[in-house]
Amino acid sequence: MRRTNKVNVSGPNPLWRVYRTVSLLKVSINTVVIELGRFCPSMRLKRRLYQMIGMTIGPYTSIAYKVTPDIMFPEKISIGKNCVIGFNATLLCHEYLVHEYRTGDILIGDEVMVGANAIVLPGVTIGDGAVIGAGSVVSKDVPAGAFACGCPLQIRSEVKK
Numbered sequence: 761m762r763r764t765n766k767v768n769v770s771g772p773n774p775l776w777r778v779y780r781t782v783s784l785l786k787v788s789i790n791t792v793v794i795e796l797g798r799f800c801p802s803m804r805l806k807r808r809l810y811q812m813i814g815m816t817i818g819p820y821t822s823i824a825y826k827v828t829p830d831i832m833f834p835e836k837i838s839i840g841k842n843c844v845i846g847f848n849a850t851l852l853c854h855e856y857l858v859h860e861y862r863t864g865d866i867l868i869g870d871e872v873m874v875g876a877n878a879i880v881l882p883g884v885t886i887g888d889g890a891v892i893g894a895g896s897v898v899s900k901d902v903p904a905g906a907f908a909c910g911c912p913l914q915i916r917s918e919v920k921k
Contacts, residue, residue, distance in 0.1 A: 762900065764855070764864035764872030773855040782832045789813065798826050804885050810834065818843065818870065830854060833863055836882075840870035846894065847876040855882060869904060 774781065793813050800806040807817050810833070814835030817823075821843040830835055830853035837851050845851075845868075855862045864883025868874070872886050875894030886892065886902045893909025902908045907916045 762864060762881060765864040766860055766862050768786065768860045770859075773856065773858050774861040778832075778856070784889060787832055790834055794829055794831055794834070797823070798828065801825075803824040815839070821845070824849070824876070827851070831864075832861065836865045837868075838865065839868045840872065840888065843868060843874070844879065845874045849874050849877065850879045852880065853882045866875045874898075875909075 762809070765917030779808045779921065790813050791887065793809050796810040800810065803822050806823055810817055810823070810829060815829060816838040818839060818841030820841055821839050823845045824847045826848045827845050828850045830851055833853040834886055836853040839845065853863055853864050853866055864881060866880055866882065867885040869888035871889050872892070874880065874886070874892045875896065877894055878892050878896045878898060880886070880898040884898050884901060886898065887906065889905045890902045891907045892902065892916060893907070896909045896913055897911040898908070899913050902915065905918045907918070908914065909916060
């Protein structure tokens with residue numbers, strides 16, 4: 761099960777009052793930095809941009825073109841060393857629902873490969889050496905050394921090196 765903090769709200773859906781959850785200034789700055797990073801061709805510069813807004817990113821980690829980190833809570837994302845986050849992947853640390861919202865950390869271990877167009881949901885841990893297949897929705901923890909893919913996510917086997 762994912763580890764998220766759940767907050768119930770009454771009245772309009774929580775996205776209607778989102779700036780009571782996180783400041784408009786923070787989201788504005790994060791939006792500019794993340795959009796620059798999504799198109800930045802330099803891995804070093806991209807890593808520095810994302811670290812400026814609170815993400816933890818290990819050395820030699822490559823974040824591909826158009827990857828979208830969480831715009832509201834990037835500080836809840838931690839990526840280990842020598843990882844590859846594939847084209848157009850999305851790393852979400854929040855979920856806004858009709859009567860509640862949830863936030864949770866994303867912890868990605870060392871030497872992890874997240875395939876293109878994968879979506880990593882809040883509260884998920886991906887263990888060292890795991891491989892996430894392209895287009896997968898990571899809705900639960902993935903153990904170290906595992907290959908996981910699909911929607912719903914299925915843990916297939918250990919990765920062969």
